[in-house]
Amino acid sequence: MSRGVLDEESFRLCCRLLLQRSEQLRDGWSWKAVQGSEEGYLRKTALRSVVIDPSPARDQEGSGSDSEPRTSCQSCPDQQGREKEESALVASVDTDRVSGAIDDDEDDEDDGVCTVSGGSSQVLQYEYHILHSCSYAAPVLYFRAFTQEGRSLTLEEVWSSVHPSFRLRLQSSPLNTISLQEHPLLGQPFFMLHPCRTEEFMRPVLQAQDQHRPVNYVLSWLSVVGPVVGLDVPLKYSTSPGSSTEPH
């Protein structure tokens, strides 16, 4: 393990320990097993409320230095979510044609419903999966983001919801390469942070580990790559008194 790689068995052990801790912290991770096999993955979903600029001239992806972010985003939104949002991310719904609406003369008044203002902020759902890659002997982060209707966002759209300071880091950082990949277990398109540099940045972490406070490979790795795509790893994972994080 000190070589910076992680075999599948250790991966599952690390996941189990992470899960235990997540359960205590109610951090929302769960293990999804693939039917009839040992294989599986860690899964977590998160919500983010996003306020979108009414003029989302989709800029040239990439270069990053060119313009201010057009989307502001918070993972723990407070009241700001009320600002008017424009439907850039909402699939252009042309359901007028499809009315089929209810011809409800008597139904129209439901005074038991509180009026929630229609222009609420756009809620994005993020889904994160941690899988093991045999060929890289490393954990791999898969993720996708989608609207409340279930429409997956393009990378440009995800990009605009990544915090600007991370956006720069994502471009310059040697750790991360995002690519569009089919989820190896689900067969659905996901974004993936490519693990080609994982071994490189994990090696020093593992070499520096203290005999008495061993490192949970998956947890340490996640704390490095997670924030880049908006996935927070609470500090409490590492300040845990109760559970040991040593997989051996």
Place this chain on the structure above:
Amino acid sequence: MASDTSEAASSPPDLKLQFAPFSSALEAGFWHQLTQKKLNDYRLDESPKSIKGYYYNGDPLGLPTRLTLEFSAFEVDGPTPAHCCPATGTLYNTNTLDAFKTTDKKALLEKEAKEIWDSIQSGAALKDPSILCKFILLTFADLKKYHFYYWFCFPALCFPEGIKIIQQPSALEQVFSAKQITALQEAYDVLCIKRGTTAEPYFLMKYTADTVQMAPLEDWDTFITDTKKVTVGVYDPCTLSQHPGWPLRNLLVLLASQWGSKLDTVEVLCFRDRTLQGSRSIQHGVIFQIKLPELPLNSACPKSVGWEKNPKGAMGPRMVNLSECMDPKRLAESSVDLNLKLMRWRLVPSLDLDKVVSTKCLLLGAGTLGCNVARTLMGWGVRHITFVDNAKISYSNPVRQPLYEFEDCLGGGKFKATAAVDRLTKIFPGVNAEGHNMSIPMPGHPVNFSEATLSQAQTDVEQLEKLISEHDVVFLLMDTRESRWLPTVIAASKRKLVVNAALGFDTFVVMRHGLKTAPVSRGVSAAADSSTSCSSASSSSSTPAGPAPSVPASSLFSNIPGHKLGCYFCNDVVAPGDSTRDRTLDQQCTVSRPGLAMIAGALAVEMMVSILQHSEGGYAVASSSDDRMNEPPTSLGLVPHQIRGFLSRFDNVLPASMAFDKCTACSPIVLDNYEREGFNFLSNVFNSSHSFLEDLTGLTLLHQETQAAEIWDLSDDESI
């Protein structure tokens, strides 16, 4: 969301309780799974299916009250995410949009409401209160366009007169002491453990100043001893401070119908349980008191509501277009683009991909070179590729020409130009490929046998002129020298970038043709030529000019600007003619080492891409082998004039050479004749022997002079 406004409105004394409706939330995986189910299980079966969703009471403030359906919604018996409450639903997936529209929504709602009402009457809902929280999902999946139409309904039974609030909603922490809150949390956790769940949708509650007791609904009779004030708890997904969420609605109907007449005041705890950064809190829950209206048992099913409004706030369905993430063709396109963008994000930040991707490429020849060039262009994301070839695929082709297969050779063989297009489209449906099965007239290959052949040649010329006009880059990838003459002339005249690749047995040349300056300056004089030179100080103007401006000898091999570079024919001292005559088979066909075409084809495309990255494009000064150590002119490196490769030595050199003023293809006099006389001039070239072009350009004279010089040399030799 809107909590401020609702708070402000909560002052009137005779206020009715209002509930925050569910807002449907679908995960991307749900639609993928629905698609699979529709294709593999349901097919045309429209009968209602059981599905499952869940809701959560731990959201941060400001998020809408959601009922979420994920990938696993179709596994009704599967686990519910920890600390979430399940909601069972009925899926009505119609086969047509019309059926979706005409489905009687009111009837669906009433049917579901009746079931809830019946379960309240029978007491079944007491035993399993999750029955109270149901939903209907009406869908139509257009799997051709990947458009999904859907409409959710969260049935709720209504009290005709509404529900009167006796005590305004307050935050739990304002009503309960810290001690009570701790006790409440413990009691809830104990109840969950007892019930073997991680979330309880509804519960009964009793409390004192420092203790809290909880029991499931079904224990009503034993647990509730005093009906003056009864406290019920509801797992509440709402985050508004003044309103409970939807799940409370049917519970109140149940309470009213079971015990309505006995109950004086009902206290409701909206139990909200949130964990942020590992810290759990429940003190932001909401507590209030109400008076339940009478709702006699055995009465008819009350009025029901519940269809969700669409984003416009209207009673109508929603539609989501998932073609971008579900249509395989769209997926292929975005994956290809993303891969290329990575090159830019990670390695070559200044790479201008759009310039490459949007370039329209004309490939003259769809053989070994054409196939390899096309594949490399596809790798670069080039979408617009046009083939011209007149041959059919023969049995020897597929092993060397990667766009063809054995099957393509059967029955006389398919035409290469069209077969190549078919294969490109199979490889990448997003490509915009076109094939033209046509011949390119050649010098020394007469076309004047008949009216028909002559007019055919004219049509071919016109077609080729049109194609060259419509494209940005012309690739010369034919197997004979003379077939390159006509496109060289036309492209030179139209100022189109030409990339030429030609193979020997183990040698190749890949080159760009010089790109003539704009027509206005050409023909005026050679002097004008240098003044319009668009390359800066590095161009030939900085070198000592020779006496004749057209031959600045000192810049023969370095710093030649793009407009002075030669073409494929510039280095030749004979005009192209019929090279297939009087030759053995191995001379007629290109016999080359098999790897050569792949190397040369790939280099031809890479050269084009490098040229496109140069700010001056085809006018860029030619890089030479000597520039290998210098600062490269583009983000991708050098922009040579020629790459000559020698496979025997595994070596490439980068020569550059000037345009030749007596060139049989790109010299001013040839272009002039072509532009003035058009097809008449061309047909003369096709029909005549070498000497026509050689006479025209002055090559004949040059030959005579050279021979004279050689005689001199010979006589020198003899003298020794």
